[in-house]
Amino acid sequence: MAYKFYKDNREFIEALKANNDLVTIEQEVDWDLEMGAIVRRVCEKKSASPYFKRIKDYPGFEAFGAPLSTYKRLAIAMGMNPDASVPEISNEYVKRTTGDPIKSILVDKKKAPCKENIWTGKDADLFKLPGPMVHDGDGGRYLATWHFVVSKDLDTEFVNWGMYRQMVFDEKTMVGPVLPFSDMGKMFYGKYVPKNKPMPFATVIGCDPLSGVAACAPSPIPEDEFTGMLMGAPVELVKCETNDLYVPAYAEIIIEGEVIPGIQIDEAPFGEYTGYRTSPREPRTVYRVTAITFRNNPIVTVSNMGVPTDEGQLLRSFSLGLEMRKLLESQGIPITGVYMLPESTHHLVVVGVRPAYSGIASQIANLVFGSKLSPWFTMVVVVDNETDIYNKDEVIHALCTKCHPIRGIRKYEQAPGTPLYPFADPEERKWSRGSQVLFDCTFPLSWPKSDLPIKVSFNNVYPKEVQEKVLKNWKSYGFKD
Amino acid sequence: MAQKEYDTFILTELSQFPEDQEMEMIVRNLMPADRRYKYRSFYATAMISKSESKYPDRLWVRLGRGQLQEKPWSIKIIKEVNKFG
Known part of the structure; x- marks a missing residue:
């Protein structure tokens, strides 16, 4: 049974608008810090998501900030009552993700909006996309802050969707940390690098909200199938142009390429999920771009890591905690x-x-x-x-x-x-x-x-009849709350 | 010719950073002709000086966590180095 879900970012943006949780910004904003500063302030004030209609230097592109930085937005993404409590959202998430995985289905390229524009060769230039300078002092422009990277095991059919940050280095190169204990780290450093083989990748920017939730989740279930479980329906995938990976057909932008063995480039600093710039600038994993495909008028998603609360903190906390719940219950x-x-x-x-x-x-x-x-x-x-x-x-x-x-x-x-x-x-x-x-x-x-010490609280140290009397008369005493 | 501006991240003690000798380093272009290419990084063979006026272009210095130093240095870019063939 399909749950209520949004097949792409555009439907989700409309849903936020309908729930008064979106601010559409018509005036031009600068990708160089201004957009990042707005998203940062939104995270700190728990304000509505900003939807940027005009980006300086990049006519035709739009951006969507802080897509899932509150529980209200997570509830909306899951098709639930926007006022659902955290335990209600948690129980629904556990219920949906405890059943059988739902396999994705493949769609023809002609039916995939992410193929409306295809850049290959010299055209596949990362600076033609409005990658924001998220924080002053970052090591570069981070095009990928709310996204996921698709990669596939060298020896098996195992596919991983994971959020690995990516900094734009030059027209064709991105760089970012891939920790050795991560799924992609184990595949790349454990299998591809020893054989000196490049690893195909596809970065998915502007996916539907539940694919983003799944990419954040630490579940052992393949993320595309996990997304299907959250939706109650299969995810529609389409094959990449320059490698054999599959990506969500309704995503806004796909960056295809190879992760390169034998070379590392300096990456960072970057404002990180802990609310600090901590990890040093140091040589990290290199991605070389072979193609960029995107929808007409593509919408870049922008997360801004910093002091709480951004979507990385919220969703990782949410899903990590619930994976531990499953483990402890098991x-x-x-x-x-x-x-x-x-x-x-x-x-x-x-x-x-x-x-x-x-x-x-x-x-x-x-x-x-x-x-x-x-x-x-x-x-x-x-x-x-x-x-x-x-x-x-x-x-x-x-x-x-x-x-x-x-x-x-x-x-x-x-x-x-x-x-x-x-x-x-x-x-x-x-x-x-x-x-x-x-x-x-x-x-x-x-x-x-x-x-044993006795807890002294209203609920604990008064007889039931006294509690009921006080609650019944609360407003007549003169209290407004 | 108009002065160009670059920046770089220096992770070692600034006082011990070598000047006036050719070295390979990563710099970012802060004033490209097409603004969309701002912050483009590249490997360069360059000479640098802590004096702002010694070499033709300005070089802003940042430390490892992005801290911008108050006074710029100067740089002469000899050539861009392509690491990817």
Whole structure:
């Protein structure tokens, strides 16, 4: 059964407009910092998405900023009530992505809008696209900030869609980090490079919103099929012009080419998902362009990583947390939920649990830190079932009152990490070494019941009839809320 | 001929950066004839000086995290180096 979904960015833009969550900017904006600054301020103020109709130097091109930087936009993208709560969106996401994967279907080139314009050879020039200078001080123009890169395993049919940032170097060259533990990193550095073979790639810019969600998600299911599960319908793909990869037919812009072994070029600095420019400028993976295809009047998508909240933080937190939920549930741990705070830049995950036995918090941390996704989790906070994991105030209260400053904290050293951690020293960044920590915010089961502190809250320390009386009379007392 | 402007990222200690000798480096063009090509990077063989006036073109210096230095240096680009054949 197909859910309500938007087959392309254009339908999604209309949906945001219908929900008063879009600002259409008719006046010309400059791709050189102005557009980035607008998107940054939108992220920080949680404002409506900006839709740029006129870009300086690039007539005929448009841009769409902060496409999925709020839960409201995620709810709209999933065809849900825009006011759906985070637990409601989470449950719907888990329900849709727990069934059978939905295979994509192939469409003819003539039916694929992304083939309306085709540039090859000398015409395939990256500077003909309005790549924004996102932040002052970045190492270059980042054409790919909200996008995904398609790549295929050398020996199997495994295809990956992943968000790997790409900086424009020259007319034909992009460069960006491909971390060795990532899916594309394992394919390129593990298989293509040892054989000195270039790896075909296709960068998809301006995809439908659910393909973007899937590309962010750390699921083991191939992302195109995962998108199909979110849509309840197959994704329509079309073959690239210069390689054998397949891309969404309704995407705005496709950049095709090869990832080149044996050479690296300096990339960065860049304002990153942590809210800092952390990772050093250093030699990184090189992409050479062979073709660019695009729709008429293409719409470039622009995300702006920085202090919370941008779509990378929101969606990675959302999907990483829910992958951990699936993992912990699959192991029979009596959790009540998992929530990763977007404001933590997907570093802190809160796990709610019924503390059924001693050591349960350590067991949870061992599973989270032992998972394939562990570099993205630096802090696990385990709370009991009287704490609402979605309520930041309650989580902070539990952290500061239930977690013993010595016995409640367990450190995990020599963990895999990333060069993007702001807290890591230069040597740790260089070798992608991480550290992790568990905050156990459950009271020990060994304590006598009579010694357990009692939470003092409206819901907890008044008889039901008193609570009901107060709630019933609240407005007549004179309160407006 | 009008002065051109470039910038580069320097990751070593600025005081120890060598001047007045040919070296290969990556620079970005800040004043291309076609503005769409602003920030185009390229490898160049060049001579540089911390003096703003020694060489014909201006070179702005940024540190590893993008910090722009207050005073520009100067650069003479001898040739662009193509790394991709």
